[in-house]
Amino acid sequence: MAMSNVGIPCRQLYIDGEWREPVKKNRIPIINPSTEEIIGDIPAATSEDVDIAVEAARKALARDDWGSTTGAQRAKYLRAIAAKVLERKSELATLESLDSGKTSFESAADMDDVAACFEYYADLAEALDSKRKTPVNLHLDSFKTYVLREPLGVVGLITPWNYPLLMATWKVAPALAAGCAAILKPSELASITCLELGEICREVGLPPGALNILTGWGPVAAAPLSSHPHVDKISFTGSVPTGTKIMTAAAQLVKPVTLELGGKSPIVVFDDIDNLDIAVEWALFGCFSNAGQVCSATSRLIIQESIASEFLDRLLLWTKNIKISDPLEEDCKLGPIVSSGQYEKVLKFISNAKNEGATILYGGERPEHLKKGYYVQPTIITDVNTSMEIWKEEVFGPVLCVKTFKTEEEAIELANDTKYGLASAIMSKDVERCERFTKAFHSGIIWINCSQPTFHQLPWGGKKRSGFGRDLGEWGLEKYLNIKQVTEYTSADAWAFYKSPSN
Numbered sequence: 001m002a003m004s005n006v007g008i009p010c011r012q013l014y015i016d017g018e019w020r021e022p023v024k025k026n027r028i029p030i031i032n033p034s035t036e037e038i039i040g041d042i043p044a045a046t047s048e049d050v051d052i053a054v055e056a057a058r059k060a061l062a063r064d065d066w067g068s069t070t071g072a073q074r075a076k077y078l079r080a081i082a083a084k085v086l087e088r089k090s091e092l093a094t095l096e097s098l099d100s101g102k103t104s105f106e107s108a109a110d111m112d113d114v115a116a117c118f119e120y121y122a123d124l125a126e127a128l129d130s131k132r133k134t135p136v137n138l139h140l141d142s143f144k145t146y147v148l149r150e151p152l153g154v155v156g157l158i159t160p161w162n163y164p165l166l167m168a169t170w171k172v173a174p175a176l177a178a179g180c181a182a183i184l185k186p187s188e189l190a191s192i193t194c195l196e197l198g199e200i201c202r203e204v205g206l207p208p209g210a211l212n213i214l215t216g217w218g219p220v221a222a223a224p225l226s227s228h229p230h231v232d233k234i235s236f237t238g239s240v241p242t243g244t245k246i247m248t249a250a251a252q253l254v255k256p257v258t259l260e261l262g263g264k265s266p267i268v269v270f271d272d273i274d275n276l277d278i279a280v281e282w283a284l285f286g287c288f289s290n291a292g293q294v295c296s297a298t299s300r301l302i303i304q305e306s307i308a309s310e311f312l313d314r315l316l317l318w319t320k321n322i323k324i325s326d327p328l329e330e331d332c333k334l335g336p337i338v339s340s341g342q343y344e345k346v347l348k349f350i351s352n353a354k355n356e357g358a359t360i361l362y363g364g365e366r367p368e369h370l371k372k373g374y375y376v377q378p379t380i381i382t383d384v385n386t387s388m389e390i391w392k393e394e395v396f397g398p399v400l401c402v403k404t405f406k407t408e409e410e411a412i413e414l415a416n417d418t419k420y421g422l423a424s425a426i427m428s429k430d431v432e433r434c435e436r437f438t439k440a441f442h443s444g445i446i447w448i449n450c451s452q453p454t455f456h457q458l459p460w461g462g463k464k465r466s467g468f469g470r471d472l473g474e475w476g477l478e479k480y481l482n483i484k485q486v487t488e489y490t491s492a493d494a495w496a497f498y499k500s501p502s503n
């Protein structure tokens with residue numbers, strides 16, 4: 001058992017640039033998924049706290065030191081936040097692992113990505129200054145027209161537990177770059193590092209109300225944001241059921257939302273690959289990294305029949321070689337599932353697959369050597385048919401289901417046989433075939449000869465039940481901007497549409 005000497009900070013809600021106790025004074029225990037022990041607690045916000053945070057955000061938009069800032073001025077704050085994250089990287093990574101069960105290697109990588117994302121949006125904030133007012137030339141003398149890019153206003157950012165600080169950063173960084181005032185509600189299952197983001201913002205002097213952080217139960221601390229008349233947009237990342245509730249609530253006010261939801265993404269492996277082990281490792285990484293708790297996990301492996309037996313043999317050897325341990329242990333490559341609730345859900349999916357007639361080729365149970373903690377072995381399921389739950393539903397755990405195909409047509413049909421549309425991957429050395437599949441895949445993210453590499457310069461999001469809108473890249477910034485057109489009539493002549501009464 002790896003020991004951590006990092007203490008769990010005891011925080012309040014971060015509202016209007018200061019720490020405030022929730023109105024109802026309730027708190028939620030923090031559970032370490034690798035020990036099942038309570039290691040602290042977080043404040044439980046209610047609608048009363050939401051109202052206070054929204055008021056603070058609206059006041060921030062009216063402040064000279066936030067609402068009227070240039071992108072260059074906001075960039076300074078984003079860079080200062082990035083620097084502080086890197087300064088505290090080791091502590092934040094340990095807190096992330098203690099809270100979510102993520103391996104220390106992956107938590108440290110997340111903190112690098114968090115800092116890089118803030119830096120990236122600092123650059124875009126600066127670039128925004130030259131795009132704030134864009135003339136549009138109509139080649140008409142009597143009109144002058146231009147477009148303004150302005151902050152959208154107060155934005156509600158609701159995020160999941162699988163990449164706690166990184167998923168929050170994907171929203172906070174562009175929202176602040178755009179000049180919005182944000183209210184972040186992270187998942188109650190892993191909020192520690194998002195609260196530390198509040199402390200970092202306080203330390204860098206981010207103007208009060210620019211970012212407010214409410215922790216608590218979703219239906220109590222986040223739902224009021226969807227229906228709040230003074231919140232101008234909701235940016236959500238999470239499950240389809242929750243996204244549907246948010247969209248329904250926001251629709252009553254015609255409030256825009258973006259939804260980054262779940263997935264059941266395919267990885268298609270052709271027999272023309274040069275190195276089987278390279279493809280096997282991508283298949284492993286695509287479904288077992290972050291203990292499979294990845295929205296874009298390629299959890300449906302579709303292998304060409306001619307190599308299926310050899311591929312599965314190698315896949316089994318690689319899978320048995322994965323180190324499953326306390327996430328703080330060096331070289332741990334598979335930590336626990338985030339909570340007892342999620343743990344039970346994953347086991348239920350595996351049990352249902354068995355009951356429906358599938359074969360558990362490997363795994364499916366608690367690892368022998370780990371008596372405590374929400375650990376599930378990396379699991380490979382074969383003899384799957386397309387009517388089975390394990391083929392259709394997102395598990396959000398280390399569970400890979402496998403089917404084979406003969407022809408390209410069969411492969412693309414199997415790949416697209418999902419209500420989701422987040423990501424798709426193809427392993428083949430045939431460039432034209434990869435081109436064909438890039439066009440044929442019904443998803444927002446395409447990986448060729450890899451699975452999961454994620455870059456903040458590229459648009460992230462899907463279609464179908466995986467939601468709509470894009471995080472990251474310039475697309476991630478645009479969603480926090482209001483695009484305003486201005487048309488000025490510059491002629492001295494009358495419009496002369498109506499007959500003047502004076503003549």
Ligand SMILES: NC(=O)c1ccc[n+]([C@@H]2O[C@H](COP(=O)([O-])OP(=O)(O)OC[C@H]3O[C@@H](n4cnc5c(N)ncnc54)[C@H](O)[C@@H]3O)[C@@H](O)[C@H]2O)c1
Binds near residue numbers: 260
């Ligand atoms: N597309 C992506 O980029 C992406 C990234 C990560 C996770 N996800 C998805 O998220 C899901 C797992 O994360 P999760 O379990 O935290 O999802 P979840 O939907 O249970 O919770 C997400 C957030 O919504 C809040 N919430 C819950 N009920 C709410 C309500 N009624 N109104 C407003 N907010 C509410 C939660 O408190 C949490 O902060 C998976 O489906 C996964 O695919 C998607």
Ligand SMILES: NCCCC=O
Binds near residue numbers: 162163294
């Ligand atoms: N690689 C980032 C994945 C985000 C969704 O879970």
Ligand code: NA
Binds near residue numbers: 098
């Ligand atoms: Na936790």
